[in-house]
Amino acid sequence: xxxxxxxxxxxxxxxxxxKGQMTGPTAGMAASYAQANLVVLQKDLAFDFLLFCQRxxxxxxxxxxxxxxxxxxxxxxxxxxxxTDFPKYRIYRHGVLTEEVTDITPYWKDDDVGFLIGCSFSxxxxxxxxxxxxxxxxxxxxxxxxxxxxxxxxxxxxxxxMVVSMRPIPERLAVRAAQVTSRFPxxxxxxVRIGNPQSIxxxxxxxxxxxxxxxxREGEVPVFWACGVTPQAVIMEAKxxxxxxxxxxxxxxxxxxxxxxxVL
Amino acid sequence: xxxxxxxxxxxxxxxxxxKGQMTGPTAGMAASYAQANLVVLQKDLAFDFLLFCQRxxxxxxxxxxxxxxxxxxxxxxxxxxxxTDFPKYRIYRHGVLTEEVTDITPYWKDDDVGFLIGCSFSxxxxxxxxxxxxxxxxxxxxxxxxxxxxxxxxxxxxxxxMVVSMRPIPERLAVRAAQVTSRFPxxxxxxVRIGNPQSIxxxxxxxxxxxxxxxxREGEVPVFWACGVTPQAVIMEAKxxxxxxxxxxxxxxxxxxxxxxxVL
Numbered sequence: 102x103x104x105x106x107x108x109x110x111x112x113x114x115x116x117x118x119x120k121g122q123m124t125g126p127t128a129g130m131a132a133s134y135a136q137a138n139l140v141v142l143q144k145d146l147a148f149d150f151l152l153f154c155q156r157x158x159x160x161x162x163x164x165x166x167x168x169x170x171x172x173x174x175x176x177x178x179x180x181x182x183x184x185t186d187f188p189k190y191r192i193y194r195h196g197v198l199t200e201e202v203t204d205i206t207p208y209w210k211d212d213d214v215g216f217l218i219g220c221s222f223s224x225x226x227x228x229x230x231x232x233x234x235x236x237x238x239x240x241x242x243x244x245x246x247x248x249x250x251x252x253x254x255x256x257x258x259x260x261x262x263m264v265v266s267m268r269p270i271p272e273r274l275a276v277r278a279a280q281v282t283s284r285f286p287x288x289x290x291x292x293v294r295i296g297n298p299q300s301i302x303x304x305x306x307x308x309x310x311x312x313x314x315x316x317x318r319e320g321e322v323p324v325f326w327a328c329g330v331t332p333q334a335v336i337m338e339a340k341x342x343x344x345x346x347x348x349x350x351x352x353x354x355x356x357x358x359x360x361x362x363x364v365l
Numbered sequence: 366x367x368x369x370x371x372x373x374x375x376x377x378x379x380x381x382x383x384k385g386q387m388t389g390p391t392a393g394m395a396a397s398y399a400q401a402n403l404v405v406l407q408k409d410l411a412f413d414f415l416l417f418c419q420r421x422x423x424x425x426x427x428x429x430x431x432x433x434x435x436x437x438x439x440x441x442x443x444x445x446x447x448x449t450d451f452p453k454y455r456i457y458r459h460g461v462l463t464e465e466v467t468d469i470t471p472y473w474k475d476d477d478v479g480f481l482i483g484c485s486f487s488x489x490x491x492x493x494x495x496x497x498x499x500x501x502x503x504x505x506x507x508x509x510x511x512x513x514x515x516x517x518x519x520x521x522x523x524x525x526x527m528v529v530s531m532r533p534i535p536e537r538l539a540v541r542a543a544q545v546t547s548r549f550p551x552x553x554x555x556x557v558r559i560g561n562p563q564s565i566x567x568x569x570x571x572x573x574x575x576x577x578x579x580x581x582r583e584g585e586v587p588v589f590w591a592c593g594v595t596p597q598a599v600i601m602e603a604k605x606x607x608x609x610x611x612x613x614x615x616x617x618x619x620x621x622x623x624x625x626x627x628v629l
Contacts, residue, residue, distance in 0.1 A: 144412075147412055148408075148411055148412035148415065151412065151415050151416065151419065152415065152430055155415065155419070155427055155430060156430075156440060163419055166416055166419060166420075168520075168521075175518075176420060176518060254439075254440060256432075257432075280629070283628055283629050284628075284629070286550065286628050290628065291628075364547055364548075364550050364554065364555075364628055364629075365544070365547045365548070365628075365629060
């Protein structure tokens with residue numbers, strides 16, 4: 102067994118998860134590879150949700166969509182099974198969390214469609230590679246996330262405001278952070294705003310709507326990126342009969358190298 | 366009236382088209398703005414086609430998708446009507462071209478979904494801005510297009526090979542051409558291949574499958590980009606009851622500035 106799960110291959114991590122030997126958060130595992138969020142919807146809602154993602158690519162960057170009834174993400178991880186390879190799942194009925202499980206095989210239906218959504222871990226790695234510090238990692242907490250007053254473009258029953266994540270960046274590095282993350286449109290891409298939280302409807306940085314507050318130091322500017330919590334919030338508002346998501350922080354390790362997601 | 370249609374606004378061109386006063390090709394009109402290809406499908410095929418586009422973004426870059434039954438592309442051109450604002454349309458029944466018309470209002474159905482697909486005009490403008498010559502423009506012909514042996518990722522009934530367009534580029538500028546077009550993933554983006562046509566199944570550059578052959582000069586390398594003819598070819602193979610497309614070269618002028626499509 103490898104000393105560090107960060108050195109494992111995606112398949113090695115997925116095997117541990119599939120066997121139930123790893124049920125915790127996936128941050129830092131198989132570090133060069135993209136991790137994916139999950140949304141499972143029934144086929145009748147799949148077109149409108151895919152359309153919502155297409156219209157709101159910054160908060161909803163789609164890495165892969167499974168064929169109806171197939172649990173295999175053929176593009177992102179052909180050897181994976183989305184019913185078993187996330188460490189933890191949440192089941193929502195009519196917008197209410199009813200169960201948290203480690204295997205959704207009993208819930209899987211013939212017309213289910215799985216959406217794998219890109220995650221900020223990929224661009225955080227790119228920032229770290231540039232020696233740009235990530236405060237919530239250094240402080241050992243979840244990234245702070247905020248509801249904004251930015252409207253998503255609606256599609257069918259799906260509509261709502263964009264949720265953003267915030268990372269405090271030294272002012273001299275803010276432009277570099279924008280450049281570096283612009284290379285990765287498949288995982289939220291460039292920031293939506295640098296500084297001035299009020300301008301996007303955030304009144305108090307110390308009171309995030311999701312995740313944990315982090316320290317913003319003298320000489321740092323808060324930088325806001327579109328966040329994958331957006332599609333989840335939008336789906337809950339639409340209150341489908343049933344929707345399955347990953348549990349926060351408990352992602353699928355794909356076979357896609359972070360660096361291969363760069364457009365330049 | 367403006368001296369040159371290249372200086373007109375998108376809305377001005379669309380008005381002329383809508384009134385039937387302009388029924389020709391749109392190349393060069395409202396030159397700073399993105400032009401869009403069209404595919405209209407009935408709702409029951411829309412999910413699989415959107416999925417096909419999501420899985421094959423280089424040949425099928427989606428700029429906008431209309432809500433079922435709505436002819437208004439709310440993101441790309443909120444003042445436009447896709448039933449009247451393309452100069453010419455083609456109607457295909459079971460994969461066979463049956464009519465060419467200038468107005469599809471009589472054909473429009475309550476559950477029709479319109480897909481606006483990005484077009485190479487946008488990145489050609491970016492190349493021209495870098496003083497990289499575009500041979501088929503200089504020779505006054507259509508861009509040469511070739512079927513390759515590159516498989517698209519299938520989705521539902523949609524599958525087939527990628528079609529590419531070719532532009533001969535001076536060898537010293539080929540890398541620059543790749544860089545410049547990489548900025549525009551929403552309009553086919555980076556080349557799929559530089560040189561060696563045989564490596565993607567093209568046996569004779571002088572015999573394009575679509576469009577016209579162009580001169581490749583000494584010291585030039587053929588550069589291949591994914592082409593918007595791909596989704597059309599794939600749809601014809603699927604032989605839906607009815608599908609409506611724009612006529613080749615007869616595009617919609619959107620309100621999206623080419624330069625705003627750049628990711629960097």
